[in-house]
Amino acid sequence: MLDDVDRRLVRQLQNDPEATTSALAGRAGVSPQLAARRMDRLRREGILRGQHARxxxxxxxxxxxxxxxxxxxxxxxxxxxxFIEAAREVPEVIEIQTFLGRVDVRLSVIARDLADYHRLYRSRILPLPHIADIEALMQVATLKADEKVPL
Known part of the structure; x- marks a missing residue:
């Protein structure tokens, strides 16, 4: 799947997503032309699916x-x-995940404050179709939010 050159390039891209191909090549110890070909192949194969703003x-x-x-x-x-179709229409829902097991779906929701969350919960979340049970977990802190793959 990935050889050592690919892993070095992806590792460098993970460390600095805004780096140019030339900069990635230099840090990975390969020529800019080789880096460009490899990065193009990784995109074509769907391994690199774009760069995102966090x-x-x-x-x-x-x-x-x-x-x-x-x-x-x-x-x-x-x-x-x-349910998913309706949840996608709620702008404050920033992530939707499905599961196997007791929980079917998880929504990540953001709100300005508790009053805003209460309004959102009553007006947009509770009317979602086919709800049998809801469990709410309020985030206190994010201790790790790393999307890097150990290469």
Whole structure:
């Protein structure tokens, strides 16, 4: 899958996502041309799926982060699809994950403060379809948020 050159390039990209291909090449100990070819191949193969901005929501005024875990009423075969479709329409939902097990779906939700969260919960979350149970976990601190792969 990945050889040593690929791993060195990806490791350098993880350390500095804004680095130019030439800079990545220098740090990985390869020529800029080889680095460009390898990076292009990694993108074509879907290993590198783009570069993303990581946003500090608190600096934009969103002080509350809540993880909501849902168990759905599965008597309707479209329950999961309907729930996800509706959840995608809530702008404060910044992540949707599905699971196998007791919990079916987890939503990551942000709000400006507790009053804003309460309004959001009552007006946008509770009306989501097919909810059988909800568990809310309010985030107190983020101790690690690293997306790096150990290469």
């Amino acid at each position: 946003i500090d929501w608190t600096k934009l005024g969103y002080e509350v982060a809540v993880s909501l875990r849902f168990t759905l009423d599965k008597t309707d075969p479209r329950a999961l699809d309907s």
